[in-house]
Amino acid sequence: MKKLTFDNRFTHELPADPLDTNARRQVQNACFSWVQPSPVSAPSLVSFSKETAELLGLNEDDCRSNAFLNTFSGNQLLDGMQPYAMCYGGHQFGNWAGQLGDGRAINLGESLNQAGQHWALQLKGAGPTPYSRTADGLAVLRSSVREYLCSEAMHHLGVPTTRALSLINTGEQVMRDMLYNGNAAYEPGAVVCRVSPSFLRFGNFQLFASRKQIDELRLLLDFTIRHHFSTLLDDHQAGSKELYLAWFNEVCQRTVTMTVHWMRIGFVHGVMNTDNMSILGLTIDYGPYGWLDNFDPEWTPNTTDAQNRRYRYSQQPNIALWNCYQLANSLYPLIEDAEPLEAILNNFQASYQDQWRAMMASKLGFKSLQDGDEVLFEQLETLLARVETDMTIFYRCLASNKLTLASFTPAYYQDDLPQDYLDSLQTWLHDYQARLDQDNRSVAERQRAMNAVNPKYLFRNYLAQQAIDKAEAGDYSMVNQLLEVLRKPYDEQTEHAQFAQRRPDWARSKVGCSMLSCSS
Ligand code: AMP
Numbered sequence: 001m002k003k004l005t006f007d008n009r010f011t012h013e014l015p016a017d018p019l020d021t022n023a024r025r026q027v028q029n030a031c032f033s034w035v036q037p038s039p040v041s042a043p044s045l046v047s048f049s050k051e052t053a054e055l056l057g058l059n060e061d062d063c064r065s066n067a068f069l070n071t072f073s074g075n076q077l078l079d080g081m082q083p084y085a086m087c088y089g090g091h092q093f094g095n096w097a098g099q100l101g102d103g104r105a106i107n108l109g110e111s112l113n114q115a116g117q118h119w120a121l122q123l124k125g126a127g128p129t130p131y132s133r134t135a136d137g138l139a140v141l142r143s144s145v146r147e148y149l150c151s152e153a154m155h156h157l158g159v160p161t162t163r164a165l166s167l168i169n170t171g172e173q174v175m176r177d178m179l180y181n182g183n184a185a186y187e188p189g190a191v192v193c194r195v196s197p198s199f200l201r202f203g204n205f206q207l208f209a210s211r212k213q214i215d216e217l218r219l220l221l222d223f224t225i226r227h228h229f230s231t232l233l234d235d236h237q238a239g240s241k242e243l244y245l246a247w248f249n250e251v252c253q254r255t256v257t258m259t260v261h262w263m264r265i266g267f268v269h270g271v272m273n274t275d276n277m278s279i280l281g282l283t284i285d286y287g288p289y290g291w292l293d294n295f296d297p298e299w300t301p302n303t304t305d306a307q308n309r310r311y312r313y314s315q316q317p318n319i320a321l322w323n324c325y326q327l328a329n330s331l332y333p334l335i336e337d338a339e340p341l342e343a344i345l346n347n348f349q350a351s352y353q354d355q356w357r358a359m360m361a362s363k364l365g366f367k368s369l370q371d372g373d374e375v376l377f378e379q380l381e382t383l384l385a386r387v388e389t390d391m392t393i394f395y396r397c398l399a400s401n402k403l404t405l406a407s408f409t410p411a412y413y414q415d416d417l418p419q420d421y422l423d424s425l426q427t428w429l430h431d432y433q434a435r436l437d438q439d440n441r442s443v444a445e446r447q448r449a450m451n452a453v454n455p456k457y458l459f460r461n462y463l464a465q466q467a468i469d470k471a472e473a474g475d476y477s478m479v480n481q482l483l484e485v486l487r488k489p490y491d492e493q494t495e496h497a498q499f500a501q502r503r504p505d506w507a508r509s510k511v512g513c514s515m516l517s518c519s520s
């Protein structure tokens, strides 16, 4: 653990909250507040990610050490760590919520690895901060298993994401009303150490703009560009409007790319509030997210959002754009010209369409996109939604060498498929085969390409719940087994085929599998 060295650029270069008491408050003109993690009574290691550890220069022995357990449970600080909570605001479910901030996340500092990369380390669930508002600053094992495993699964799926280093059971009991229905109960507490180049969100910029603290807004933006978008400085003058616009465009493009990845694998974030949008275009804040089992574009896992379903699968690109509009509003005081900001936002939609089409072409195994392909994509999505079809399994079946109706049997949640559906699928498969023939690609090559973008293994909602049930009973084996399987989500791994099964019937409407709230 002595190997970890720190270079805390965020706290060195940006304004701190002058108060260092840990009392809940509005924090003005500052990017962060100093705060110490709360000690825990009996920490035990549930799991660590060896790949994330490697990013920091730590090996498996380091991760099994007492120093690791004490550090990443919040009981001990290493030399160079200077813990703090970030100040940010955000739009929650479409409404401006004012100051939010790291209410239960405590940053330890920026670790500098041998390759010269900075990795911010952050404990989630390490106790209250000035931003905890009415809540306790803690996290439960249930939501921590979900965040930990999903971060790593997303990374291995090739989706931009924050990472997770460790999952530690704190030995504390934490009270939660899981469904907000008056049934509060104690659950085991946990801390996840998250790792990312930065945890900055759209909301960090929004809060300064909303308070008309323009000097701080500029400081934060210059810092962000200097350290996280430095290549933009090759072509644009520091502090110039052109630079800020180029930066905004880059943030929009990264957001497009991230959203297209989500659509590719059937991921529904569940809480796309602007405080949960990473400025680096990473998937961040794994809360009541879920995966489409049967392809239902209207589905959201988040019961807190059940009424309006603002964050349902099909709505994600629109919300991503809406969030970029909010970021544009915050930048306006530095640009003072709406037109170029609007041009970038208009480009978002075109860019999304382009990237989505290219992504669909790759899912279907086409060498490249051709005129008319979009008709096939749309027809396919209509078919997938018409009878209960497992999206993930369907795309793996589509890669098979014989495109007969029988090849898709494993993908259906219902036994009796209507004849008119079967006829439509047959017609579609015929057109699809004709399109494949134009590509003149060998079956083996097409299969390889398709199986590299259509995963076999996801951290399915019901698998998460099974791993959680076991972990809550003190058995961490499934958490670690899933971590292992999800390292290679595109490989056949026939010995692990049970984890590629469609959602079992018992999980159809079970809490935790298809229904999740923000309670975590
Ligand atoms: P989320 O919906 O998880 O993104 O959280 C929204 C805001 O609530 C953020 O500012 C979080 O830090 C804060 N928050 C969520 N849960 C807790 C908690 N248990 N204790 C303190 N703050 C929390």
Ligand code: MG
Pocket: 275, 276, 285
């Ligand atoms: Mg959040």
